[in-house]
Amino acid sequence: MAPKPATSPAVLAIFTLLLIFSASATAHDYSDALRKCILFFEGQRSGRLPPDQRVTWRSHSAMHDGASAGVDLRGGYYDAGDNIKFNFPMAFTTTMLAWSVIDFGRLMGAELGNAIRAVKWGTDYLLKATATDGVVYVQVGDPLSDHNCWERPEDMDTLRTVYKVDRNHPGSEVAGETAAALAAASIVFRSRDPVYSRILLNRAVKVFRFADTYRGAYSDYLSSAVCPFYCDNNGYEDELLWAAAWLQKASRRRQYREYIVRNQVILRAGDTINEFGWDNKHAGINVLISKEVLMGKSPNLKSFQNNADAFICSILPGTAHLQVQYSPGGLIFKAGGSNMQHVTSLSFLLLAYSNYLSHANRVVPCGDRTASPALLKSLARRQVNYILGDNPLSMSYMVGYGPRYPQRIHHRGSSLPSVRVHPTHIGCQAGSRYFFSPDPNPNVLVGAVVGGPNTTDAFPDSRPFFQETEPTTYINAPLVGLLGYFAAHP
Numbered sequence: 001m002a003p004k005p006a007t008s009p010a011v012l013a014i015f016t017l018l019l020i021f022s023a024s025a026t027a028h029d030y031s032d033a034l035r036k037c038i039l040f041f042e043g044q045r046s047g048r049l050p051p052d053q054r055v056t057w058r059s060h061s062a063m064h065d066g067a068s069a070g071v072d073l074r075g076g077y078y079d080a081g082d083n084i085k086f087n088f089p090m091a092f093t094t095t096m097l098a099w100s101v102i103d104f105g106r107l108m109g110a111e112l113g114n115a116i117r118a119v120k121w122g123t124d125y126l127l128k129a130t131a132t133d134g135v136v137y138v139q140v141g142d143p144l145s146d147h148n149c150w151e152r153p154e155d156m157d158t159l160r161t162v163y164k165v166d167r168n169h170p171g172s173e174v175a176g177e178t179a180a181a182l183a184a185a186s187i188v189f190r191s192r193d194p195v196y197s198r199i200l201l202n203r204a205v206k207v208f209r210f211a212d213t214y215r216g217a218y219s220d221y222l223s224s225a226v227c228p229f230y231c232d233n234n235g236y237e238d239e240l241l242w243a244a245a246w247l248q249k250a251s252r253r254r255q256y257r258e259y260i261v262r263n264q265v266i267l268r269a270g271d272t273i274n275e276f277g278w279d280n281k282h283a284g285i286n287v288l289i290s291k292e293v294l295m296g297k298s299p300n301l302k303s304f305q306n307n308a309d310a311f312i313c314s315i316l317p318g319t320a321h322l323q324v325q326y327s328p329g330g331l332i333f334k335a336g337g338s339n340m341q342h343v344t345s346l347s348f349l350l351l352a353y354s355n356y357l358s359h360a361n362r363v364v365p366c367g368d369r370t371a372s373p374a375l376l377k378s379l380a381r382r383q384v385n386y387i388l389g390d391n392p393l394s395m396s397y398m399v400g401y402g403p404r405y406p407q408r409i410h411h412r413g414s415s416l417p418s419v420r421v422h423p424t425h426i427g428c429q430a431g432s433r434y435f436f437s438p439d440p441n442p443n444v445l446v447g448a449v450v451g452g453p454n455t456t457d458a459f460p461d462s463r464p465f466f467q468e469t470e471p472t473t474y475i476n477a478p479l480v481g482l483l484g485y486f487a488a489h490p
Contacts, residue, residue, distance in 0.1 A: 028388045030490055033401050034111050034483035040399075040447030040476050041097075041118040043413070046085060046153065047075035047125075057418035057443045061153035062160065065140045069162040071132070073140050076125030080472040081411035083153045084141035087129060088218075088230045091177040092278040093473040094122030095246070096348070098184035099288075100481030103352055105188075107488035115480055116188060123185045123200060126178055130207050136175045138218060139163040143229055150412055150431035154419045157428065163225050167210075171218030173232045175211035176239030177278075179204045183246040201250055208243045211236075234280040237267040242281040245288050260289065261300055273307045274314040274323045276345045278474050283311045287349045287356075294360040308353060312376065313366035315346060320367050329392045329457040330382060337467035338451035340397065340475045343383050348478035350380040351485055384482050387449060392457045399471070400446035407440035410463045410470035414445040435463055449475045 043055040046062045065085070066073030077093065079086045097119045105112050129137040142159035149158055165171030182204035189197040217232040226232075241260060248256035264270075269285065276283035286307040292298040293305040314323040315332065324346075325333040334342040354376035357363065364371040382390075389396040389404070396402035399409060409415070416426060416434050421442070448471035453459040460468055 026385075026390060027490070028385060028390075028486075030384075030483050030487035031109070031111075033388055033398060034108065034480065034487050035114075036398060036400055036447035037449070037476050037479050037483055038111055038114045038118055038447065040445065040449075040471070041077065041121065041473065043445045043448070044077045044079075044473055045075075045121060046078055055446070057420060058413060059154045059419050062140070062156060065160055066128075066137070066162055068160065069137070069164070071137065071162070072128055073125070073137055073162065075121070075128065076140075077122060077473050078153065079474070081409065081414075081466070081470045082143075082146050083151075083156055083158070083412060084143055084146050084229075085125075085139060086226070086230050087126070087136075087138045088174045088177060088226070088232075089278040089472070089474050090122060091126060091174065091181040093477045094119060094126065094181040095177065095184050096345070096474065096477035097122065097480060098181065098188050099352075100348075100477065100484060101188045102184065103355065104481045104484035108484040109487070111484070115484075116192070118480075119185050119188055123182060126181055127199070127203060130178060130182075130203055133206070134210060135164050135166045136171065136178060136207065136210070137162060137164045138171055138174045138222070139225060143225060149428035150416070150435045151426055151428055152413050152416050152419065152431075154413075155425050155427070161225070163222055165218050165222075167214045169218075169221045170211075170214040170216035171222070172211045172215045172236035173239040173279075174218050175207055176236060176243040177281075179208035179211060179243040180239070180246040182207065183243065183250040186250045204243075204247060204250065208240075208247055211243065212240055215240075230278065232279065234272070234275075235268070238271070238281040238285065241267050241269055241285050242288075245285055249288070257298065257301075264301075264303065269304065270307055273311045276349060277341055283308075283346070283349055286311060287353045290353065291356045294356050294362060309364045309366075311349070312353065312364045312371055315350070316366060316371055316375075316379065319369060325455060327453070327455050327457045329386065329453075331386050331391065331453065331457065332383060333455045338470065338472060338475065339454075339467075340387065340449055340452040341472060343387065343452070344449070344475050344478040344482065347380040347383040348481055350376045351482055354380070380482060381486060384479070384486060387452075387479070391453070393453070393459060395453075395459060397450055397452050397459075399448040399450070400444055406450050406459075406461050406469055408438075408461050408463050408469065409441060409445065409448060409450055410466040411441070411445055411448070414441040414443045414448075415463060416442070418443050445471065447476065449479060451475075 142161040145158040182200045186197045186200035219232045286304045289304040290308040313321045354373040358373040396405040
């Protein structure tokens with residue numbers, strides 16, 4: 001990495017590509033989008049809803065979760081349009097909500113309190129899931145039973161099976177991500193609620209020790225429950241580094257920095273540097289650790305900064321190292337379902353790294369080109385604008401934002417009549433007629449960002465197309481930080 005040079009023709013070439021992508025850009029109300037993005041999480045709540053619940057068509061649900069195992073696992077979030085609580089993506093969601101608040105909370109204005117409440121709804125549940133030493137509860141709900149039904153969470157009569165990992169059946173990836181979430185959230189509450197912050201950090205330390213001592217992948221032994229939904233396809237090594245990075249940041253203890261230095265090779269820190277999401281943390285690890293390197297605090301972690309630079313070069317249009325696709329309309333596209341999860345997660349890293357670079361007065365060298373912080377912000381903004389409606393279909397992929405947005409999202413609670421309108425129980429198969437109905441969903445899940453269009457920018461607004469029309473918490477969580485920044489810098 002080099003000091004910031006004068007603008008080169010190569011930099012201008014990349015800016016030209018961005019300008020092409022942004023040719024039809026319109027002014028967006030990022031503050032409104034931020035409010036709605038955070039509101040979405042209230043629609044995903046499980047358990048007893050609080051008196052100040054704002055998504056009023058939802059009601060209490062899953063009030064006996066954990067009872068079959070003799071534990072209290074009420075609360076938490078449903079991950080997507082179904083009624084399962086998958087802790088692996090839920091913990092990642094919580095980590096990203098916390099990171100959003102840590103880096104951009106000061107810019108969120110009146111929405112900061114709602115963002116913090118969204119973090120706490122996740123951590124309160126994760127504390128319950130880790131309350132027993134040597135055990136992490138990782139899922140509630142039988143996925144086959146749940147996915148064979150189309151019913152409201154308030155009506156659930158499917159199996160609420162409890163799944164766990166322990167010393168004999170380890171799950172380092174889900175335990176590691178849980179430790180990361182608790183550690184990151186402890187930073188959020190450090191000055192706001194010191195007692196709660198200490199509880200989170202102490203629990204993170206214990207859960208990380210368990211994840212690191214008893215190594216293994218949870219899908220090796222829980223494959224029938226977690227696959228193909230949230231299999232550990234990438235290995236658990238990245239979650240151990242990710243958790244250690246957050247524990248170092250939260251605790252300021254030298255032992256975690258030493259752990260990262262000692263294990264960066266054996267835990268494959270340099271693998272798949274252009275991936276970031278609930279299963280693969282590599283790009284996030286590199287960007288997170290690079291902040292300290294750029295501040296001159298950890299020169300022995302320079303390799304992580306090199307990896308972060310390589311990540312940037314791998315997603316910038318017009319570079320020789322491009323490892324992502326762009327749709328004709330300019331949307332980042334990666335193989336697999338629910339593409340918007342890649343868009344929001346990678347865009348979050350672009351924005352976070354651009355800030356770290358700015359403070360260090362640095363740019364990223366990409367061969368004969370350089371990428372400035374302003375360039376990274378421009379690309380991140382372009383992705384956010386695409387989500388909000390600057391795309392070939394002029395479709396906002398955030399429900400409730402703008403004049404045109406998805407009407408038939410793949411989401412049980414949204415697509416069935418609410419319990420307030422239809423208090424009578426709607427059974428497992430009785431909900432099928434709502435699933436196949438051509439009518440718009442009766443309950444607008446404001447703020448939900450769906451999986452999004454395909455590689456040609458086409459989008460089927462139809463419930464059966466779940467990869468395109470299903471929202472997830474881990475799509476929205478990074479977007480909270482992005483919208484917080486752009487609301488303050490429109």
